[in-house]
Amino acid sequence: GRWLSNQGVKPDKTYAIGESQGGWGVLRAFTDDPGIVKLIKPYFAGGVALYPLCEEPGTKHTEANNFVFHRLGPYHSPVLIITGGRDTLTNISYCSDKTLKSASKWLHWEDVTHAFNIDTHGLFNQSVDGTCKTMINGFGTHQFCFNQRRTQEMMDEIRKFVKTH
Numbered sequence: 001g002r003w004l005s006n007q008g009v010k011p012d013k014t015y016a017i018g019e020s021q022g023g024w025g026v027l028r029a030f031t032d033d034p035g036i037v038k039l040i041k042p043y044f045a046g047g048v049a050l051y052p053l054c055e056e057p058g059t060k061h062t063e064a065n066n067f068v069f070h071r072l073g074p075y076h077s078p079v080l081i082i083t084g085g086r087d088t089l090t091n092i093s094y095c096s097d098k099t100l101k102s103a104s105k106w107l108h109w110e111d112v113t114h115a116f117n118i119d120t121h122g123l124f125n126q127s128v129d130g131t132c133k134t135m136i137n138g139f140g141t142h143q144f145c146f147n148q149r150r151t152q153e154m155m156d157e158i159r160k161f162v163k164t165h
Helices: 002-006 021-029 034-040 097-101 148-164
Strands: 015-019 046-050 079-084 105-109 132-137 140-145
Touching: 015 021, 021 034, 021 046, 021 079, 046 148, 079 148, 105 148
Parallel strands: 015 046, 046 079, 079 105
Antiparallel strands: 132 140
């Protein structure tokens, strides 16, 4: 943010956006914590967290002893959060009410998976709505399904959010 500001980019027009772990980064960066506010608020107007990882102290996680969690929310600046009902990787049940409800806007779409906006068909191939890929990791088996309609809706919601905040 500081670098962008030094290049002449206006902080009141600069938004941070992150997906998954990057979504957690957005939530943490905009949490109303004095040390964070001092570093982030002068350079960013707000943030967008897409299907974020949102575990924090006191929330459910399968490997709680392996991670140090930090408080999320309430937020010092406007935050938009979009979550999915079919997301098994960053499951909504791991998010506290405060994390979600203290956002300026929270959209929960029951019909989308994790990474619903990322076309998994391949870089040089035509996008195919509904194409799914399966990922297996230490947390289980997860499907990522491209959803063209929700991706467009996500883009529209981000545009509206930026215009109104």
